Amino acid sequence: MEFRPDIGQLSPTVREHLAPANLLRAGINLSNFLLVSSRGLQGEPQGVSPDMARTLADLLGTGLRYVPYENPGLLADAAPCDEWDVGLIGAEPQRAEAISFTPAYAEIEATYLVREASPLKEIADVDAQGIRIAVSGRAAYGLWLDRNIRKAELVRSGTLDDSANDFAAKELDALAGLRPRLLKDVEAIPGTRILDGYFMTVQQAIGVPKAKAEAADYLAKFVAAAKESGFVAALIEKHGVQGLSVAR
Structure with a gap:
């Protein structure tokens, strides 16, 4: 075109x-x-x-x-x-x-991946005391989480692969990411699901x-x-x- x-x-x-x-x-x-x-x-x-x-x-x-x-x-x-x-x-x-x-x-939607048995059902549930979120720290959605998460703990890593590995290996509660990437992660990490909706869109x-x-x-x-x-x-x-x- x-x-x-x-x-x-x-x-x-x-x-x-x-x-x-x-x-x-x-x-x-x-x-x-x-x-x-x-x-x-x-x-x-x-x-x-x-x-x-x-x-x-x-x-x-x-x-x-x-x-x-x-x-x-x-x-x-x-x-x-x-x-x-x-x-x-x-x-x-x-x-x-x-x-x-x-x-x-x-724009791209950013959301969370959680475990099937997790009590986290909606986006708003994730920002709670005791919840640990894996995130690639310098991604745009990671910067948004820095500004907006009030109660949960952000566990930062250098790359997308590292944040997925942290979620699995450290038994974290949620993995933040762009929806298209999480669609791949949900297949790679058994027993997980993606929350509906989004917490922000990367512009x-x-x-x-x-x-x-x-x-x-x-x-x-x-x-x-x-x-x-x-x-x-x-x-x-x-x-x-x-x-x-x-x-x-």
Whole structure:
């Protein structure tokens, strides 16, 4: 699907912010398998977020370089380091201290996996005294839990696999995660189930370092046009991603 939105004149300042030396450097979070769903022949990331970056570069008429990060925390940490010009990452208040975000272009539900015999039946049941929740600490939903969990204990680990292993090995009460990943975990960990509903939705957006905040308005128009035209929906269909939705 060709996408050439008319989103107004690009000022020289914004162009310089987005593509110094006529090259757009796009920070990509490799750990989100819904947004980076495969690799190319040269190992380059492929999926919805790389395609969004490619389309933006085409619109700007510039080259494109993917700057991959193993997790979103590392991508966010690099915001002041001049390693990337745009970062495709979940928008969260902690990250917004260093990054100016567009509205989201896609969203993903986050919920809990529990054991079949667990007394936890609903999302609201989980934040209770004595409950221990396994979570990959620097994921967007992990940051949300940091801000919102009041009574339960968060048991943090470095990766998604580690948090699933902690849940199983340490006999924790709940495993927090994105629903599509938990659908795999429920098959891998016998005697478990996934709670209905969600405690938050991860809002996947495009960000620029605060020093380049002037470019955020242009990017917001790009994202709005991509959603309204059906382009984001077409990318989700193209890559066959289940559990990723166009942001509301």
